[in-house]
Amino acid sequence: MLDQHLKIGILNLMHDKVATQQRFTSIFKALDPTVELTFFYPVDHYRNREVPALVQNISEPLDLNKASQLQGFIITGAPIEQMPFEQVEYYDEITRLIDTLVEFNIPQLYICWGAMAAANYLYGIEKRQLTKKYFGVFDNEVLVETPVLNGLTMPFPAPHARYAELDHNQIRQSSELTINAMSVDDYLLALSGSDNQDFLFAHLEYDRMALLAEYQRETAAHPDRHYALPKNYFKDIKTLADPQFKWEQVQQLYFRNWLQKAADYSQLALIA
Numbered sequence: 001m002l003d004q005h006l007k008i009g010i011l012n013l014m015h016d017k018v019a020t021q022q023r024f025t026s027i028f029k030a031l032d033p034t035v036e037l038t039f040f041y042p043v044d045h046y047r048n049r050e051v052p053a054l055v056q057n058i059s060e061p062l063d064l065n066k067a068s069q070l071q072g073f074i075i076t077g078a079p080i081e082q083m084p085f086e087q088v089e090y091y092d093e094i095t096r097l098i099d100t101l102v103e104f105n106i107p108q109l110y111i112c113w114g115a116m117a118a119a120n121y122l123y124g125i126e127k128r129q130l131t132k133k134y135f136g137v138f139d140n141e142v143l144v145e146t147p148v149l150n151g152l153t154m155p156f157p158a159p160h161a162r163y164a165e166l167d168h169n170q171i172r173q174s175s176e177l178t179i180n181a182m183s184v185d186d187y188l189l190a191l192s193g194s195d196n197q198d199f200l201f202a203h204l205e206y207d208r209m210a211l212l213a214e215y216q217r218e219t220a221a222h223p224d225r226h227y228a229l230p231k232n233y234f235k236d237i238k239t240l241a242d243p244q245f246k247w248e249q250v251q252q253l254y255f256r257n258w259l260q261k262a263a264d265y266s267q268l269a270l271i272a
Contacts, residue, residue: 013078042090068104072262077112081164107196107262115199127164136231146180148257157246158202208245
């Protein structure tokens with residue numbers, strides 16, 4: 001348990017909003033029961049339609065003033081990485097949120113599409129479409145140490161699920177970004193920007209069944225298309241039986257490290 005009561009905001013952009021909220025709540029409450037989580041939805045996403053009751057019941061409209069008073073903020077992934085940023089109806093709202101987090105020096109964790117959007121907005125890094133989805137549980141290596149990766153034993157497993165990747169050359173040419181970890185297949189796992197910005201491209205928040213649920217959602221939505229199964233995940237791939245939660249310890253360690261980092265920043269802010 002941390003020495004102080006942290007208030008963390010989460011902008012939930014995922015398709016499975018209830019499951020996503022349950023995952024983050026389970027992770028953080030197991031690490032520290034005193035952590036207070038506030039889940040938000042992007043107002044612009046529902047500008048011309050009614051906010052679904054389910055969304056209203058589990059989250060609140062994004063409030064930049066409230067966000068500015070938190071000790072940490074997470075922007076999740078979203079199943080829209082194949083869309084240009086400017087076509088995302090709530091992209092401008094996200095950039096205003098990012099501006100607020102930067103202005104108030106709030107520790108930021110951007111995940112998957114959230115990481116792509118933030119790296120593009122803050123540092124001008126372009127995303128590139130992959131020829132096929134990078135999907136499954138893959139080994140990863142730390143290249144440059146950073147606090148959120150402390151204690152990991154290499155190689156470490158993590159679940160990846162995306163159709164796009166940031167431009168590696170642009171990242172390496174940036175004096176403000178550091179590639180902290182990559183998969184053994186040369187896909188991004190973690191970047192860092194300023195001291196309080198972390199970009200995570202694997203879905204470490206996923207629970208044991210999440211990759212299977214994502215596969216089933218896509219196949220149900222488009223039964224005429226072929227979707228590859230997540231790799232290195234099922235104990236028996238023929239029957240899709242017994243998905244393996246290989247990244248459970250990595251999940252606990254990563255989010256514990258990030259919470260500690262947020263606590264450290266909060267303490268420094270109090271001293272200042």
